[in-house]
Amino acid sequence: MTDLFFTVSGEHTTLPFAEINAILESAGISSSGGTVFTRVLCVTSTVESAYLVARRSSMTKVCGLELFRCDAEWSEIQRRLRDVPFTDYVKKGQSFSVRLTSFDTSHVNTLGLEREVGDNISRKVPDASVNLVDPDRSFIGFFADSMLIFGVKVAEASAKRFDERMPVNRPFLHPSTMPPKLARCMVNLARAPSGCLVLDPFCGAGSILLEAGAVGCRVVGSDVDDVMVEGCSRNLKYFRIPFDGLLVGDARRLPYTVVDCIVSDPPYGRASSTHGASPIKLVSDFLFEAMSILPRGGYLSLSLPGGWDWRAVAVDLGYAFVDRHFVREHKSLTREILIIKAP
Ligand SMILES: C[S@@+](CC[C@H](N)C(=O)[O-])C[C@H]1O[C@@H](n2cnc3c(N)ncnc32)[C@H](O)[C@@H]1O
Structure with a gap:
């Protein structure tokens, strides 16, 4: 030491x-x-x-x-x-x-x-x-x-380590895409060592899966929108990130049996659609479902819109609160990065 x-x-x-x-x-x-x-x-x-x-x-x-x-x-x-x-x-x-x-x-x-x-x-x-x-x-x-x-x-640390995966350098681009640095940070906050299986059930264009794959995690993802799944697949293949699975599916009915951790950025209803659901109901239903595929103590690292008491939502469902951070994106958007653990 x-x-x-x-x-x-x-x-x-x-x-x-x-x-x-x-x-x-x-x-x-x-x-x-x-x-x-x-x-x-x-x-x-x-x-x-x-x-x-x-x-x-x-x-x-x-x-x-x-x-x-x-x-x-x-x-x-x-x-x-x-x-x-x-x-x-x-x-x-x-x-x-x-x-x-x-x-x-x-x-x-x-x-x-x-x-x-x-x-x-x-x-x-x-x-x-x-x-x-x-x-x-x-x-x-x-x-x-x-x-x-x-x-x-x-x-x-190389100052250029995220440059090649910046959204503008990807074959599929979407306005809801998360910056690679924040995506990497969230993967790390989920305590995801290389080799573990990371799920993003709201994968969008795939920023989180790209960063998880770049540090050697196995990745699996889904999104309710088939255009996003197709785009995510193009992005992962372009950067030669192998994936265990990529499916069209609703995060409230997860088709997986077990993953090691979940890192995700559910929709806020602005740049990405919630498909008619209220953000709080969508996230609560997803969190309820996620319990069935996470091991005891499995981490979730989530980016959520400010304005709701996400910690209370998670704790009420039985999760253990680990940490949270508030990231101001611009005048009208603050993200909450919430880290919780499955019971
Ligand atoms: C904020 S975006 C994710 C962006 C992604 N992290 C990225 O960097 O590209 C949220 C995604 O959730 C998807 N979505 C909305 N409702 C969903 C649901 N019920 N189940 C799964 N995906 C859903 C949207 O289609 C959208 O692609």
Whole structure:
């Protein structure tokens, strides 16, 4: 176990941290001491978890090994830097970089400090050289909530990992389609490890199934609209995502015997039709039906329209509430991402 930190994108305040915890939990990786700063999560876990999170997560940017954490005070930082065994990380002849980023309005001069750290390393490892483009070792630090979290980069999530599956790059496009990043995040929140069977019973154009398949889950989906099922099938085939099944069917009468988890985005009656049903009745009937195909403790990760007490609906049916997050899409639409577990 080692001290790690993860930096996340700033698009949501709680989802990125919940996603990291869910990834670690579903992989059975133990972690402790999760401390949250603005856009930084510090945890004690295994180094493997850094690679796993970088590979799977939608909102993590960089994973680092923490060397120290202190108040963002110049003198305190200098004192802590003196104790860092840089020679353990940079060997003779190797190159390194130092990059500091501020997520708060701390008054520490990041450029000056980058130079100071660089000089410190050069004094300790005289043969090392600075290389800002492709260094052997990257030292990174983040100012957040008047603290500096400083360490060595272990893994970095590719900034382009969702580009190829963006809706505009798919053969079948529909206005109700969910952005791939949110779809991936929801798959992770459902604690869906690679190899498990994920169902989306309101699959639409298939964003969720694409992301579940991209991380190695087996996928199965259905939608009441045959045009959507056909479009979803085209999208999955285009990206070579194998599927266990794709059917036209009503989510209130599921034709499956058992799945490991359900990740879905039921219709809100705006960009996608509820086919005459009220959203709350449709979702309650679907949740009632879903109990029969989920194992005990099986997760559901759902995107639901704001304005209803979805947590109460789920709990009344017997589900265990796990977590929820509110995502503001625009002035008149807030999504609730609800995570629940089957009894
Ligand atoms: C919000 S869209 C899903 C979008 C999808 N997540 C995507 O990213 O492409 C909701 C879908 O639910 C489907 N739907 C509506 N009522 C349904 C029902 N009773 N059973 C199954 N699907 C239904 C609609 O046809 C629509 O495709």
